[in-house]
Amino acid sequence: MLKLSNLFGDHAVLQRNRTIVVWGWCDPFAMVKGQLGAVSAASRAGGDGRFTLRFPALPAGGPHKLVVEVKETGETVVSSDLLIGEVWVASGQSNMEFCAGGLTSRIESIRKECSPSIPLRMFTVERNAQIAPPLDAGGAWQVHLPEEVDSWSAVGLFFGRKLHRELNVPVGVVVSSWGGTIAEAWTSREMLMENPDFAADVARYELEVGRPDFWERLSPEELAIPFRENLSINHRLEPLLPPLSERGVQEGWFAPDFDDSDWEVVQLPRSWQEIGIRFNGIIWFRREVEIPPDWAGRDLCLSIGAVDKHDVTWFDGVEAGRTGEGLETVHWNQPRNYRIPGERVHAGRCVIAVRNYSFLYDGGLIGPAEQMHLAPADGTGSALSLSGAWRYAVESNIGCMCDRISIMGTGNPNSYGMLFDNMIRPLIPMAMRGVIWYQGESNQQAPQRYRRLMEDLIADWRFRWGQGRFPFLQVILAGFRTPGSYQQEAEWPRIREAQALAAVSSGNLTASAIDLGDATDIHPHRKQEVGERLALAALEQAYSRPVVGSGPVFREMAIEGSAIRLYFDHCGAGLTAHGRELAGFYIADRFRKFHPASAVICENTVLVSSPEVPLPVAVRYAWADNPEEANLYNSAGLPASSFRTDVWEV
Template sequence: MLKLAALFGDNAVLQRDRAVPVWGWCAPFRRVRATLGDGSAETRSGADGKFLLRFPPMPSAVRLTLQVTELESGETATAQNIALGEVWLASGQSNMEFKVSSLADGGAELRRRADAGELDAVRMLTVPRNALLTPARDVDAAWQTASAATIDDWSAVALFFAKKLADELAVPVGVLASSWGGTIAEAWTSGETLARNPDIARAYSEYLLRTGSTEYWDSLSPEELEIPMRNFETALFTHLPPEPENSGFSAGWAESAYDDSNWDRTALPAQWKEFDLNTNGTVWFRRKVEIPAEWAGRELILTLGAVDKHDITYFDGVEVGRTGSGYDTSCWDVCRVYRIPSELVRPGLRVIAVRDYSFAYDGGLTGPASGMKLAPADAEREKISIAGEWSYKIETDLGPAFPHLSGMGLCCPNSFSILFDNMIRPLVPAALRGVIWYQGESNAIRFHQYERLMRDLIADWRFHFAQGDIPFLQVLLAGYRTAMDYDPNSEWAPIREAQSRAAAATGNLVASAVDAGDAADIHPKDKQTVGERLAAAALMQAYGGKEEGSGPVFRSQTRSGDALLLSFDHAAGGLIAPDGRPHGFWIAGNDRVFKPAEAVIAGVKVAVSSPQVPEPVAVRYGWSDNPRSADLRNSAGLPALPFRTDKFDDGENE
């Protein structure tokens, strides 16, 4: 009957130099004694049989044995090969969940290093996905040591992070990896904290009442009620029909000459539900485009934006790209970028046709509008927008896949507090050094709320883990979508600003991934840069390292003639740019119209000016979804965080 929580099984890493909580379950009201190396601890189980004991702080060590004994019965639980080192919690959405096997080389180099023993100091426990409405008591997971046979499914960011720490600190590093792609911050925040957020409290209360009603549970099918704790998405999808035959292509729906005058019309980007398609199956979208004469015979780049879930895309009846297969849920928000061969490009009216297949939840061409365009591969500025009115027709109507699970509730990972309850709460109160967090893409459309959400989430986790203000290191979202020097309508620039403000307000550093992105892929494959920048931040914030752990962070501006002089934190060693003059700066006067700016480094400051703005009041830097030209760095080579010095969008100016 004696059982230890999953965190304390074989190969576990426990936090050195801090009191170490260890818990589990036995008969009620029994004395429980434990030993770990030279340390010992004792407690008594409660009425529910749970016990929690704490070892005193101990230094780094390896190959220890943890033994826990229930004294009355003599029953013993033992865990071998325990290490005392550094423990970090890695969480967020798909870019933190991104597996080693998904790296550009399929993980081959990391597997080689694992076989060579170079990753022996790193261990990981991956929390399985779980989105049930009853909070989990424990997680069905085990610690793994690094080997070619184990690391394929590990978080790549977390592995690169842990490897860098292990090398620098010369101690074992363990990661508790708890992530889920496509999830919102509200799902990772406790209900107690959500109830205090005025933006969310009412909706949270209504959600609790709805999911606690007899009507809600009576509405669920037997299949929905049989969802197991693990792999419940797989269990759900086994009840779905296979992807329908592509009958639309056989009917000529991809051809330019096809008459779609009797099809319905809708404005894109949009989710299906936004134009009353509350179903699943396949929907075709068509749009005519006028190809200029000067484009004839030139390769084109077609950017659709995101398509929820899978697509097959045609130009003039010829397939030019497809994304997704089976019941893959990882590509619902991936921007589609397809090349149209030069031999297909002829002047006149041509048709783009997209077959959108969604087997669950919602579907649609979801944009953003700025990312829906057609342009010559060698002259992107000649782009034609393809946002706006499209024709559409349902090819196969499968009906709602999970009519009761499509919204917040059972098995929906984007339900209020559900991932905190199932994937974080069971880890509390583990001894940690800190948290690394890569999330925000799913909250980008509501960026105005994100600073408050993240400040609350950070305080929430610090409270529950009860170890003071442990470091909580966020990743600034990677560059994505079309590279632009400046975009006043950017969604990701303000979400990055919210991330930075939340970090500043809570005393944390961030790691910028802005320059490590991929215009065509929301899941860029350069996870080593991200992981190692998180490690640099950790070494500075958590361990007092003297090496710089952050890129330059805007602090203040002063007027100097017709220029604005900007000061930065994390720039003590000086500022640099590839050609000595940093790019990515835009400047505005009282008319609030931003113009490209000249920037000159002056030691630890940057002077920004433009002949078009003789009386400047504000500067923006790296202000777009994918500001590839932004290249200001500090002497450690870390990129400056994007920023704005104004509050124009908030109806005021600083």
Template sequence: MKLSTLISNGMVLQRNEQIAISGKTEVSKEVSLSFLGETYTTLSNHSGEWSIELANLQPGGPYEMEISTEDERVVISDILIGDVWVLGGQSNMELPINRTLDLLYDEVKDINEPNIRQFNVPQIYDFKGPRNELDGGSWMNATGENVMNFSAVGYFFAQKLYKKHGVPIGLIHTAVGGTPIEAWMSEITLREIGGYDEELDQIKDDEYVRKTKENDEKRMQDWHRNLNEKDIGLQEHWFTEEVDTNNWSELEVPNTWENSDLDIRGAVWCKREFEVPKSLAGTEAKLYLGTLIDADQTYINGTLVGTTGYRYPPRRYSIPAGVLREGKNSITVRVISSGSAGGFIKDMPYKIAANGEELNLEGTWKYKIGAITEPLGPPTFFQFKPTGVYNAMITPLRDYRIKGFAWYQGESNTGRPIGYSNLFANLVKDWRENWRQGDLPFLFTQLTSLDTGEKDANFSHWALLRDEQRLSLHVPNTAMAVIIDAGEHNDLHPQDKKTVGERLALGAMKIAYGEELVYSGPLYEKMEIIDGSIHLYFTNIGSGLVAHGGELKTFVISGEDGNFVPAMAEISGDKVIVSSNHVKQPTSVRYAWASNPEGANLYNKEGLPASPFTTEIR
């Protein structure tokens, strides 16, 4: 008996739908299925395939299902009936709860929600065509240590829905960090859109893929081997306490190394001493080392306590009991910069914490360059290529009935933001056609805020992508969560995933559950030019428009020259009036038009932020 891995212990079945339980066995075998006091039988076909339909399942559980032939018997236990949602996108959807503990520890430390489940789809790709079966995967409950591996956005989304309706929630987690939207779309659709034919043909060539991977692996190994062979710090054991740092230079931590003598590619060793009180000597402790560019190896008193191979994960290393001692201690960080200037990201925690006490590690450190190398280009991430994860991670789910989708993606498309709304509309079409359940609810998250260093005040890739996402609301049965107030200016992966999940849940309550509620912040609708001012009108104003924290900010206005300047903006009833003494004949307004729109403060009275927008027609 062969079953999809989705049909397994702990599964959540979609309520109020025609549910097909199918599998494969020997040819022309009678298959019997027992569930909820009923027994169903069918005959496998000439290929051994069989399918049995269950109708009108009501929420509840846990239940048990038995599937058998005269030769085999399979029992599936701990089954729930409720609502099933597919979680898609890239790293901010994938980000597990264990990456949010700095902010949300108190929210998640005691989670015990056996009626919230997550199925992790294996992260694989296939360029040859759609697959019919998953290559593994299993269900887990939101209990114990399992919780730490849940999608943080997904968990808080499910938690809000479960608290409201009391119906079990199943999450099918099928997100992959770094993936552009094209990776999640079908080949037919991308060829119809155009511009992808050459790449689609190339990645079907197994030999090309094999050689590229082989060359990348060799190039990476050669680079690191060369770095290690050249690194004087490794040869002289600079991670030990005995190293004389009197001739080392000084730097302030946190800091990045652009436009300094440390703007190199290679290894830089950073070291400082710190005092440990008697109360912390010998105790187990936690080291908070912010976020580093790019990789690091970190030592306390010569003991390696942690290492991370790339930029984005926050460094949270455990210091074993016995490593810290009373009095003088040392920390050494070997920072490896392969593609960009290294550094310690600002506005992050740099400290040691234990027993309710903290030791601050910010301030003056010593440093010395261990080795300088050539830059290392990134490998070819084939999971980012068009159609691959769609074929291997989406199409095999087609026969599993669901309630809808929750999508968080876009960062990897900011390099080419124009046209994203068209890609998104086609992705929704692909996914809905794959499931064959009509216009399934499709919830999506707009990009949050991030300081990308863009200098041109009139142009922002991230602002353009957000506006493309806003325009995507023309797709029927969709809802967008605006989260520019839930970001961190210095982190691509902000930790406040509770706000994100709960705002997606508001959209679900509206378009999937038909509830009457304010589920979105204000959305730009239209404008009028009146007496040298632009009057803006919005939908989703709820009980009314409001400015958080004083006067409205981040509005800019332009005339026919297209040069936007800061504007005065005020709320007048259900509209916003925007003007500037420097623009006598205005034509356009933008709001929160930056990668990091700090100060954006237009909300409705229900506390939901307005979406960034431009009145320009593209």
């Protein structure tokens, strides 16, 4: 009957210099005694059988043995090879979850550096998404061995290695992460109810998952394997989907001579949600282009950017290509590139039509704008941009499928508070030093909410752990998608801005990965730099080491005639331009139009100006999903992230 939490099993790392809290379960009201190295503790279990032992703080060292005994029965459990050192929680979505084994070009060298003599250990919390959450965190501690490290979080591994090198004490990393998850899932229900952006939705969700028919329509397979999100979604969704409409095809909405003059006009790229569409179904988009005479008879590449869910695309009345079928969701952020044979290409007016089907969540032609173009397939000549004005019409409105299938609930990690209850609450009140966090990609469609959400999440975890204002170190999102200069409506710079502002307001440092991205892979492989930058932030914030732990952070601006001077914190010994002249800055006139700007470093400030803007009012930097020009760093070689001096809507 006696059982310790898995967090205190063999090879565990326990936090030094803090009261060590150990818990487990036994018979109700039994007397429990514990011995950890040279210190002891005692407690009595509650009516539910849970007991908590609080051992006095210990210095770094070990190995120790933990012995826990029930006085009345003599039942004993023993955990061996425990170390006392530094413990960090690593959480977030897929870039935190990304395993070292996925770094295929480096895995052999990573394994060669593994040794049990390096006191680095990792506990990976098993995935769980149940309405009735577990009492204990699933998982076990692993030792720093070549045969173990492939499954470790790569960021957590490199973070732990650098901390151990710098501190020369054992390091334990508790990884609790899940790919594709939103911050709302990692925030407690109680905190979400304090946030006006989410309170009403949380209340509706709780009523829905309490309905008998919610549980009756779940298959036994879903209930037995609660963490398989796609299985859960498909089982609930498939019976509710109506037959697909074919009206648009039957009426020739793809034909060049079809009259679309009564269709609405929309600026693309844009999601359905941004247009104001709150349902799922089928929407058509059409756009006319003028084919240059010298393109006639040449193969073309038709690129419409990423499409949320499925598409069928026509070029001048003939199908050019299609992507997605059934209930696939894997294509939602993949660019569409279709080859048009030369025999179908003629000079003059041409119509491009896209039939966009979304059966869940959002939909739309989501770009980015730089990936929306028509150009000769051989790469010669300039491209015709396809971003901008398109006409659209609704072929089929099947309602909001998220509401109809109660997408949230058992089996879906993106339910409100689900991962806090299942994968964070079981860790509390484990003694630890702080949190490293890599998440944000899944909240990109509502960046305006993200700052408050992260401020709430940080405050929530700090309150519940009861260990004061511990460090909560975020990774500022890496560059992704086609490199570009300035993107007015880009989402990722707004997420980066929200991350940075939440860090400042909560008294935390960040680790910017803006220069470590991959245009074609949302999971860039430069995880060592990410982990080591997080370690630098930890060394400064948590351990007061004389290091520069953050890239430059914008503080304030001052207008000086026809220029704007920007002031920064975390400059180290000074600001630098990495590799070339300082770039990536844009300056706005009084009409809020941004122009490319020149920028000059003056000690720890940057002076920004443009001859086109005699009366400047604002500056933006690295304002793109994957900014190709941004090169502002500090003396420690750490980059500045996206920021702006204005607070305008876009």
